[in-house]
Amino acid sequence: MLRAQRARLIWISLLFLISLDAFHTYARPASPEQTKGGLAPVLQYIRSDWDVLTRSMTRCDSVVDPKLPEAVVLYLPADFAEPDSVKQLEHDCKVHVEHLPTVIQHPGQPGVDTISPQGLLFLPNSYVVPGGRFNEMYGWDSYFIILGLVRDHRIDLARGMVENFFFEIEHYGTVLNANRTYYLTRSQPPFLTSMIMEVYNAEKASGHNDKDWLARAYGFATRDYEMWIHEPHLAGSTGLSRYYDFGMGPAPESLQDESGLRRKVTGYFLLRPDLSRTYMAMKGSTPDAVGPDYNVQVCDVATTMARPGCDAAGTVQLGADYYKGDRSMRESAFDISFRFGPYGAATHHFAPVCLNSLLYKTEKDLEEISRLLGKTVEPAQWKQRAEQRKQQIDKYLWDDQRGMFFDYDLRTGARSTYEYVTTFYPLWAGLASTQQAQAVARNVKIFEQRGGLATSTTNTGMQWDYPYGWAPLQSLAVEGLRHYGYAADADRVSYEFLSTVAENFRREKTIREKYDVVTRSSEAHVSAGYQANVVGFGWTNGVFLELLQELPKEMIDRLDKDQDALPSGHQ
DSSP: OHHHHHHHHHHHHHHHHHHHHHHHHHSOOOOTGGGSSTTHHHHHHHHHHHHHTEEOTTOGGGTOOTTSTTOOEEEEOTTOOOOHHHHHHHHHHOOEEEEOSSOOOSTTOTTGGGOSSOEEEOOSSOEEOOBTTBOSOBTTHHHHHHHHHHHTTOHHHHHHHHHHHHHHHHHHSSOOSBSBGGGTTOOOSOOHHHHHHHHHHHHHHTTOOOHHHHHHHHHHHHHHHHHHTSTTSBOTTSSOBOOOOOOOSSOGGGTTTTTTHHHHHHHHHHTOHHHHHHHEEETTSOTTEEEEEEEEEEEOHHHHTTSOOEEEEEEEEEEHHHHHHHHHHHHHTOOSOSTTSGGGTTGGGEEOHHHHHHHHHHHHHHHHHHHHTTOSSHHHHHHHHHHHHHHHHHHHTEETTTTEEOOEETTTTEEOOOOBGGGGHHHHHTOSOHHHHHHHHHTHHHHEETTEEOSBSOOOSOTTSTTEEEHHHHHHHHHHHHHTTOHHHHHHHHHHHHHHHHHHHHHHSSOBSEEETTTTBSOOOOOSSOOOOOBSOHHHHHHHHHHHHHSOHHHHHHHHTOOOOOOTTOO
8 A cells, every 4th residue: 555655656756757758759849950841850850769769777757657657666577686777766766666576487477467566677778669658668669669770870779679678588588568567468579589680780780790699699589489389379289379468357558548448349249249258248147257347238229319218238247258369469569450350359369470470580580590600400490490380371371362361260260351461471571482472462452552551451440450551560561572572562662651751740740650541641540449649659760761771762862852742653
């Protein structure tokens, strides 16, 4: 009780700090460079934003959590001595510092779900956060941020972020969704080896071939990979993997600004008895029912408008299977989409294209790293693992008739038919055959809009569906197309998205988390989940630099002329 009261007092003292930071981040006056036309103001914004979005254990604004305002405690690993930087933070910012109650060996370890109050997990190096409500270091965001940092010659900062992930694996059991205590039950899409290779190759290009660091990275990457190839992350008997959060009940970070989500989910399922039986239960009817209660009324539509015409029909709760799916959807990072069933409720029942492509890429990276380190046996072992996964992806996820990769539903034993932009992941990972890549490239038009690639072809009102386009998905698709020689498609999609970001920047003087690629605007009308279009924004900044670097000079010149015209050939 006293600890909770102390946390509230600390929150009050830090509120002013975070408010100032938010002002400087999102309402700071434009610099002279940013008032110019063309690309110069965008690039100046990104360059300055790396510092604005950087957090460390020496800054008061690092601890504050906009998702849970009372979460202002900093936790150290149970067996880790308090560093001087933390002692200074504790003194300067009146932050309460505690050690975790136990040494953590793996995600979802018993006891992590009872940590109270929730708080930030210590990391030794500075890191770049996405922005807004995301004031911590995220698992997959960081890959796209690192792409931008490397392009902007901020290699030391990029390397420090990768080393933070090594620290997470060593002390928190895995690469976490992000470094908060309520994320100790799940990871995020595995981009670790891709981050390692980006940093290693950038340092090598600058004359610093650090094989000792690469050997250390190899050990941590191998350890983290193991989590994905064992239960409960195995996708049945397919030989593939799935997303799976070890926690139970509502995700804590969703309780404040996603409060209407579960009410909408409940209403949706109640109107569909087949889903209701799977994901809901009458209160007290089963021990699987968890979370808040919802009172149900049955109304006579014909008379309700004239007078009350509703009768109580009982109290329902969402079941454990829904919450497991919702949490696993958050590990997938596609929160929220209907790709894994309505509201992502069946995420843990799918073998996904994205995850298994990333694991193939991880296996190929580990093959390369082990070869660079002069190992004799491991390269062939990693090569064999990658080949086995490719065979299973071909068997379960490739649809030859439709010319696309689809997720595999473990319950029905059939591929999904939900068209999703993750069909480009196998091209990015290099696992698609020449014929598969050709078929996927022919289907670019299914997703392509005036502002880039839409995430899906289905408008569900969710942010990870049509009509929204996200920087990381543009990056992976474009790089995949380039990898197989479809440069014209890659250039066109890059230009469409870059021009959308630049056009909106000219109006708003900021960069956003996502864009409506149909209207080419930053307006978001999301109907469930958190509904803001966050500004900042880490991965959009990074992808902007990455896509721009690969464009032909004439397209860059066109972007720089401060015009909204689309490239010729757009469909």
